[in-house]
Amino acid sequence: xxxxxxxxxxxxxxxxxxxxxxxxxxxxxxxxxxxxxxxxxxxxxxxxxxxxxxxxxxxxxxxxxxxxxxxxxxxxxxxxxxxxxxxxxxxxxxxxxxxxxxxxxxxxxxxxxxxxxxxxxxxxxxxxxxxxxxxxxxxxxxxxxxxxxxxxxxxxxxxxxxxxxxxxxxxxxxxxxxxxxxxxxxxxxxxxxxxxxxxxxxxxxxxxxxxxxxxxxxxxxxxxxxxxxxxxxxxxxxxxxxxxxxxxxxxxxxxxxxxxxxxxxxxxxxxxxxxxxxxxxxxxxxxxxxxxxxxxxxxxxxxxxxxxxxxxxxxxxxxxxxxxxxxxxxxxxxxxxxxxxxxxxxxxxxxxxxxxxxxxxxxxxxxxxxxxxxxxxxxxxxxxxxxxx
Numbered sequence: 001x002x003x004x005x006x007x008x009x010x011x012x013x014x015x016x017x018x019x020x021x022x023x024x025x026x027x028x029x030x031x032x033x034x035x036x037x038x039x040x041x042x043x044x045x046x047x048x049x050x051x052x053x054x055x056x057x058x059x060x061x062x063x064x065x066x067x068x069x070x071x072x073x074x075x076x077x078x079x080x081x082x083x084x085x086x087x088x089x090x091x092x093x094x095x096x097x098x099x100x101x102x103x104x105x106x107x108x109x110x111x112x113x114x115x116x117x118x119x120x121x122x123x124x125x126x127x128x129x130x131x132x133x134x135x136x137x138x139x140x141x142x143x144x145x146x147x148x149x150x151x152x153x154x155x156x157x158x159x160x161x162x163x164x165x166x167x168x169x170x171x172x173x174x175x176x177x178x179x180x181x182x183x184x185x186x187x188x189x190x191x192x193x194x195x196x197x198x199x200x201x202x203x204x205x206x207x208x209x210x211x212x213x214x215x216x217x218x219x220x221x222x223x224x225x226x227x228x229x230x231x232x233x234x235x236x237x238x239x240x241x242x243x244x245x246x247x248x249x250x251x252x253x254x255x256x257x258x259x260x261x262x263x264x265x266x267x268x269x270x271x272x273x274x275x276x277x278x279x280x281x282x283x284x285x286x287x288x289x290x291x292x293x294x295x296x297x298x299x300x301x302x303x304x305x306x307x308x309x310x311x312x313x314x315x316x317x318x319x320x321x322x323x324x325x326x327x328x329x330x331x332x333x334x335x336x337x338x339x340x341x342x343x344x345x346x347x348x349x350x351x352x353x354x355x356x357x358x359x360x361x362x363x364x365x366x367x368x369x370x371x372x373x374x375x376x377x378x379x380x381x382x383x384x385x386x387x388x389x
Contacts (some may be wrong), residue, residue, distance in 0.1 A: 098121060
């Protein structure tokens with residue numbers, strides 16, 4: 001099964017990218033993670049000055065992951081002299097995630113990164129917990145709140161980097177731009193970016209330990225960024241919107257924990273996916289499982305990546321063509337009696353009291369609202385939707 005994809009002149013053996021984080025904190029880690037087969041690996045954010053991480057750094061809840069990691073704890077000189085040259089021997093393209101204080105500094109970082117062996121450049125747009133931690137670590141430093149509505153600074157940064165290097169440029173958008181994502185993408189395209197990744201962690205967010213009352217993360221207020229499955233519906237919609245309006249590669253990022261998540265992003269219009277949280281919680285072996293699962297899914301159905309890419313875009317067009325785009329009358333689902341175990345989960349979740357349990361679930365056709373909640377909660381997939389058949 002050929003899963004290879006291209007971003008500009010850079011060829012990836014598969015579309016699974018390790019997003020910026022601790023699994024690319026230095027060359028040694030990159031070399032180890034590369035053995036699990038990803039198509040590319042993104043470095044932790046490289047800055048001229050090393051920035052210590054607040055401790056503790058992580059918190060986990062069902063469906064999500066919080067972190068207060070900062071930029072690389074190794075400064076740019078260390079990265080460009082030692083880490084990137086060594087990491088470039090990993091056998092996979094290395095994406096250098098860079099953050100300067102202005103367009104000129106970012107462009108200079110990009111030049112040095114490429115000279116040190118980076119295959120691509122990635123530009124982050126907003127870190128949800130960066131400002132207050134930097135202001136605490138460096139007294140007198142004042143960082144203004146992020147600009148949400150004006151993408152001009154992004155345009156200027158991408159333009160400067162584009163002028164400085166010829167390798168592909170990826171812009172990693174923050175999910176705080178979800179209401180105006182198209183204007184941010186256009187600014188990046190106008191500046192010369194080659195691909196867009198959606199999205200970075202969302203925040204600021206926090207969790208509190210109810211035994212102590214203490215915020216679970218380090219830093220002044222324990223604020224951090226949210227990633228994982230809870231972010232996926234938002235970043236899926238961002239991916240869909242971008243693919244629907246622009247002819248530019250989209251890297252879907254947010255909640256890619258299994259091959260199924262990757263398939264969803266491809267169907268939304270993504271050309272590649274990036275993963276982060278699952279590797280931190282379940283180990284880098286999870287990256288191999290995603291790749292293997294994707295290969296098996298496509299092989300079993302005799303499909304290619306191109307066959308599934310943008311499938312949901314085509315289905316949305318079909319809805320309108322078949323007058324399915326605005327269904328206002330509920331259609332009750334069908335119970336597959338041979339699969340139903342009469343567990344009662346559907347009855348418990350039915351807020352319309354339309355389900356009774358005997359030897360199998362029975363749906364009252366008059367009371368049923370056609371909401372499809374029972375379809376979603378059934379652990380046996382024994383209830384089948386009748387929409388869009």
